[in-house]
Amino acid sequence: MRVVVDLTRCQGYAQCAFLAPEVFHMVGDEALMFDPAPDDSLRKRVLRAAAACPVQALQVDTSIAPRRENPPAATSSRKTEDLRRNGRIVIVGASLAGLRAAEMLRSEGFTGKLTMVGDEPHDPYDRPPLSKQVQTGLVSSADTSLPRRCDIDAEWRLGTAATGLDRQRNVVTLADGAEIEFDRVLISTGVRARPWPVAREAELDGVFTLRTREDAAGLREKLMAKPRRVLVIGAGFTGSEMASVCAELGIPVTVAQSGPYPLYGALGAVIGRISAEIMRERGVDLRTDTRVTSLEGDGGKLRRAHLSDGTVVDIDVAVVALGGIRNVEWLAGSGLAVGEWGLACDTGCRAFDANALVTDDVFVAGDVARQRQPMFNYQYVTLEHWSNSVTQAEVAAHNMISAESDRWPHLAVPAFWSLQFGNNIKSVGAPPIADQIAVTQGSVADRRFIAAYGYNGRVVGAVSFNLGRRLDYYAGLIEQAAPFPLGHELTNSSDDPSPVSAEFPERAFPGYEATVVVTGQDPSERKATLVHATLARRNR
Numbered sequence: 001m002r003v004v005v006d007l008t009r010c011q012g013y014a015q016c017a018f019l020a021p022e023v024f025h026m027v028g029d030e031a032l033m034f035d036p037a038p039d040d041s042l043r044k045r046v047l048r049a050a051a052a053c054p055v056q057a058l059q060v061d062t063s064i065a066p067r068r069e070n071p072p073a074a075t076s077s078r079k080t081e082d083l084r085r086n087g088r089i090v091i092v093g094a095s096l097a098g099l100r101a102a103e104m105l106r107s108e109g110f111t112g113k114l115t116m117v118g119d120e121p122h123d124p125y126d127r128p129p130l131s132k133q134v135q136t137g138l139v140s141s142a143d144t145s146l147p148r149r150c151d152i153d154a155e156w157r158l159g160t161a162a163t164g165l166d167r168q169r170n171v172v173t174l175a176d177g178a179e180i181e182f183d184r185v186l187i188s189t190g191v192r193a194r195p196w197p198v199a200r201e202a203e204l205d206g207v208f209t210l211r212t213r214e215d216a217a218g219l220r221e222k223l224m225a226k227p228r229r230v231l232v233i234g235a236g237f238t239g240s241e242m243a244s245v246c247a248e249l250g251i252p253v254t255v256a257q258s259g260p261y262p263l264y265g266a267l268g269a270v271i272g273r274i275s276a277e278i279m280r281e282r283g284v285d286l287r288t289d290t291r292v293t294s295l296e297g298d299g300g301k302l303r304r305a306h307l308s309d310g311t312v313v314d315i316d317v318a319v320v321a322l323g324g325i326r327n328v329e330w331l332a333g334s335g336l337a338v339g340e341w342g343l344a345c346d347t348g349c350r351a352f353d354a355n356a357l358v359t360d361d362v363f364v365a366g367d368v369a370r371q372r373q374p375m376f377n378y379q380y381v382t383l384e385h386w387s388n389s390v391t392q393a394e395v396a397a398h399n400m401i402s403a404e405s406d407r408w409p410h411l412a413v414p415a416f417w418s419l420q421f422g423n424n425i426k427s428v429g430a431p432p433i434a435d436q437i438a439v440t441q442g443s444v445a446d447r448r449f450i451a452a453y454g455y456n457g458r459v460v461g462a463v464s465f466n467l468g469r470r471l472d473y474y475a476g477l478i479e480q481a482a483p484f485p486l487g488h489e490l491t492n493s494s495d496d497p498s499p500v501s502a503e504f505p506e507r508a509f510p511g512y513e514a515t516v517v518v519t520g521q522d523p524s525e526r527k528a529t530l531v532h533a534t535l536a537r538r539n540r
Contacts, residue, residue, distance in 0.1 A: 001040050002061045002147035004126050005032060008387040008415040008426065009057040011469040016049035016058060024049060030468055031424035036129055037143030061147035080403045083183060087112040089400065090172050090180050091154075092162045093188030093327075094118025096126065097366030097389040101186050102152040104397035114154040115180055117172065119161035119189075122213060128386060130216035131238055132419060135223060135245045141216040162189070165334040170361065184400045187331070187343060187351070188366040188393065191324030191384060196233075201295040206302030207318045210238060219319065223249060227316035230254070231305050233292050235262035237418050239321030240275065244420040247282045254285040254313050256292050256305075259505065267427065267463055269503030270437050271451065274444060274465070275420075282421050292318075324384060326368050336362065342370035342382045347409040347528075349396035363400055365393040371410065374516040374528040375478065376430045376460060385416040395523065411518050411526045413475045417468075423447060426468040429461030429478045431502070438485050438499040442467050450474065453502060454484025479518040 003023065005016075012030025016023070023038045023046055038046060043060075050058035089105065091098045094116045102114060118124075125144040133139045157174065164173035165185070172180045193209035196202035206227075208219045223230075223246075230246050232239045235257035246253035259265070261272025262279060279286045291308040295318060305313045326342045336359075337344040337352040343364045344352040349371070351362040366389040373381040391412040399407040418425045431437075434453035442449030442465075450470060453461035459482045462474035477486070485499045520526040 001038055001043050001046065002145050003034060003036050003038060003046060004059050004147055005034055006057045006059070006387060006390070007032065007128070007417045008385070009055050010053075010417075011055055011057075011472075012424070013054050013469075015052040015054065019049040019052055020045040027419060028422045028424060029466055031419050031422070031466075033133060033138065033419075035139055035143075036126060036133070037139060037145070059147050059149065061149070077403055080401065083112070084109055084401050085111050087183040087401070088115075088181055089113070089184045089186070090115045090117065090182040091186045091188060092117045092172060093186075093190055093366065093368075094120070094124050094156070094158060095188055095190050095366060095389070096124060096146060096386065097188035097190070097393040098186070099124040099146055099148075099152075100390050101188065101365060101393040101397040102154060103149050104394045105401065106150055106152050108398060108401060110401050112183075114152060115157060115182075116152075116154045117157045117160065117162050117174065117180070119159070119175075120212065121159035123156075123158070125213060127211070130213070131210055131241045131245070134216045135220055135242070136248060137220070137224075141213040141220070144213065162330050165331055165336075165362075167335060167359075167362065182361070184361050184363065186393075186396055186400065187362065187364045187368060188389075189327035189330070190367040191326050193320070194322040194325050196295065196318075196320045196322075198294070201297070202320075204295060204297040204302040205300055206297075206316055207295060207320065209320050210242070211324070219317070222317050223251065225316075227251060229313065229315045229317075231256065231292070231313060231315045231318040232321060233318060234321035234323070235259075235264075235275075235286070235288075236266060236321060236323065237263070237416075239319070240279070240420050241418060242319045242321060243279060243284050244282075247284060247421065252283075252285070254287065254315070255279065256290050256307060257286065257288050258291050260288050262286070262288075265432065265505055267431055268434070268437060268453075270500065271463060274447075278421050278423065278447070324367070326382075328368060341380075342368050344370045344380060345372075347372055347374065347411070348399045348407050349392060349410060350399070363396045365389065365396040373430075374409075375411065375413070375481075375518060376433055377455075378516075379433065381414070381430060383414050383416075385414060387415050388412070398523075406524075408523050409526060409528060411479075411528060413478050415471075415475070424466050424468055425463065426471055427461065427463040428471055428475045429453065429459070431461035431463060432504055434460050434502040434504070436484065436499040437502045438497055440486055440497055441470060452477075452484065452486055454499065457484055458482065459484045459486070481517050 024034045124146045134141045161175045193211035229252040232255045262275040264272045294306045296304045328338045331338045345364045349363045350358045367384045370380045370382045395410040415428045431453045434455045436454045440452045448466045450464045459477045464471050516528045
C-alpha cells in the first residue's frame with residue numbers, strides 16, 4: 001500500500017492520527033508525519049482516515065478505476081476527438097508531475113498511446129520524505145513510491161534519459177538511441193541537486209547531495225553510524241531540514257550559510273532572523289555570511305572543512321544543499337525558450353519557442369517550468385514546490401487533449417511547507433517579490449504567528465509558523481489582490497502589525513505593473529481579470 005499526504009493542504013486536525021496511529025502521527029500542534037508504505041493489513045484504517053480528513057489531503061493507492069471510453073466532446077473539434085482516442089503522448093520525466101499528468105490524461109478520457117520516460121530506474125516516488133522520514137529512520141528510501149490513483153496503461157521507459165527533442169519530426173530521442181514519436185509531449189524533467197563544485201572533493205566518502213533515493217539511503221547509513229559532526233552547506237529549506245534532523249538525532253551539526261540568515265532567499269530577513277534564533281536555540285552551530293572554501297579528506301574519507309571565517313571544522317559528513325540545476329540540457333537545439341532558468345511557458349503550460357511564439361504540441365509542468373503568472377505582475381515564476389507540480393501537471397494534461405476554447409489557465413496560488421525543529425512552516429503566494437512584511441496574527445515569541453507580505457500596496461504572500469489552519473484566508477486575499485497592509489479588522493492582534501521592509505536579496509523581476517483578480521472556484525472556471533491601475537490605487 002502507498003500513501004501520500006498533500007501537506008500544503010493538511011491543516012493538522014489529526015483525524016488520521018486518531019484513526020490510524022500506526023501510520024500517522026503529529027509533530028507539535030499541527031505538523032503531520034506519516035509512513036508512506038504501511039502494511040496492507042492497515043488498509044482499512046488508512047482508508048477510514050482518508051475519508052475522515054476534513055480537507056481531503058490524504059491520497060491512497062486504489063483499485064484500478066475504469067477509464068472513460070466516451071469522453072464528453074461537446075466543444076471538441078474532430079482533430080481533438082481523434083487526439084483523445086488515438087493520439088500519441090510522451091511524458092518526459094517519470095516524476096510526481098509526470099505521474100499526475102498521466103493520471104489526469106486517463107481520467108479525462110485519453111485512450112491513445114501513452115509513454116513515460118524517466119532517467120531513474122524507479123517508478124515515480126515522493127521526494128519530501130527523503131530529507132525527513134527517511135533520515136529519522138521512520139521509513140526506508142525504497143518505501144517512498146507514490147500511490148496510483150488509476151491505471152495509466154503506459155509504456156514505461158525507465159532508466160533511460162531523453163537526449164533530444166526534434167520538433168520538426170515530433171520525436172523524442174533517448175540515450176539508448178531509440179526514438180519515440182508523439183503528437184503531444186509533456187516535459188517534466190525537474191531538477192537535480194547542485195553538486196559541490198570541486199570534483200575531487202565532491203568524490204570524498206561522506207560528501208552528499210540529497211535528491212534521489214540513492215542519495216537518501218547513503219546519507220541515512222552515515223547518520224546511523226553517529227558521525228562526529230555533520231556540516232550542512234547552505235541554509236535553504238533542504239539545508240535547514242537536514243540541520244533539524246541532525247539535532248533530533250543528537251548529532252552535532254554546523255551550518256554554513258553564505259547569506260546573512262537561513263531561508264533568506266525564500267522568506268526574507270525578517271523570517272530569516274527568527275529561523276536563525278530557532279537553530280541556535282536547538283544547539284546548531286550556525287555560521288552566517290560564511291562560505292566553505294574547501295573540503296579535506298584523508299584516505300578518501302571526508303575529515304574536515306575550511307571556512308571563510310578562517311576556522312577549520314572536523315567533520316565526517318557534509319550535506320551540500322546549494323539548490324538545484326534544471327534538467328534542460330537535453331533540449332539544446334530544440335528551438336524552445338529554454339536556459340538555466342527553465343523552460344518558459346504560458347499560463348496554459350504550453351512551451352514558448354525561442355521567438356516567444358507559443359507551441360501547441362509541447363507542454364511543460366513541475367520544477368522545470370518557468371511560467372508567466374498573472375497574479376504576480378505577469379512575471380515568469382519558477383516554483384520547486386510539491387503542490388505546484390501537481391496542479392500544473394493537471395492543467396497541462398487537461399489542455400493537451402482539449403479544444404482551445406476549453407483550456408484552463410494555471411492560476412493556483414503557490415504553496416509549500418517545511419517541518420523544522422518541531423515547527424510547521426507553511427507559505428502561500430510569492431513572498432520573494434514582496435517589498436514589505438507585517439506580522440498579522442499570533443506571537444513571534446511563542447513561535448505561533450502569521451506574517452503577510454506586500455508588494456506595491458497589495459498582498460502577494462503569507463507565511464505561518466504553527467498557525468497553518470488560518471493560511472487559506474490569506475490565499476484568498478492574494479487571489480483577490482487585497483490591499484496591503486491589511487486592516488486590523490481582518491486579522492487578530494499580533495505582537496506588532498506595522499509593516500517593515502521585507503529585506504530580500506537584490507534580484508531582478510521581469511514583468512509589468514499589472515494587478516489581476518482571480519475569479520471562479522473550479523479549475524475550469526478560474527479566469528484572470530485585469531484590474532486597471534487607477535482602480536487598484538483607489539482601493540488601497
